Amino acid sequence: MSLQKILSISGKPGLYELKAQTRGGFVAESLADKKKISVNVRHNVSMLSEIAIYTHTEEVPLAEVFQKLADKEEGKESLSHKSSANELTTHFKEVLPDFDEGRVYASDIKKVYQWYNILVNAGVNTFVEETPATEEKPTEE
Template identity: 60%
Template sequence: MALDKILSIGGKPGLFKLLTQTRTGFVGESLLDGKRVSVGMRNNVSVLSEIAIYTLEEEIPLRQVFQKIKEKEQGKKTSISHKAEKIQLEEYFFEILPNYDEDRVYASDIKKIVQWYNILLDNGITNFSEGDTEDVHSEEE
């Protein structure tokens, strides 16, 4: 499954898989517990493929950050919990992305990234390369 079908919904924990669009919003399924939710257009919704992380030079797509975590952890879950102390999270993220902008990337952002990575891994979503949407389509054909 491609990251363009995975959503973060403001005020709701975890990540959601986009199931279908409706006239007033869309229906998503939680990757944590499988429950379906109906979300209106007024909710703050982010598609993971559209999120980027600030560095000192440019913005790095979230998929590249996930790929760096995957390489560091050799395809396993993160060695640090998203509930770890702020300083530990920052040190871990510095190993992943040494040039991240410490003024614009907060500890809460790092917590989400670590948590999201582990949720995606639990759900078998591990292809974070640039062409993951093409890979998914070619597998379906």
């Protein structure tokens, strides 16, 4: 399952997988209970593949942050998003040491852990697609 089709919908708990487009929106399926819902254009929807975390040097795509978390946790669940903000921030610094503490809030970190755990429980264990190595062709001079 690719993060390209995973959505966060404002006002709706959890994460959803995009299933089909309709005339006035789309149909999404909850990763937690597999219930399908109809989402219209009035909902604020974020695709996880479009979200990034600020660091002091660049923006790191959420998929890479999830992959670092998965590597640290050996593919298993991580801390609960209900852990203390201090505990989550300390753990997040181990995963992404140079994140920008001025622009990444405790609520953002809680969302990262909540979404990561939802994805792991849904069977997702690889977040960054491996790109096949391309062979470099020698240039003729």
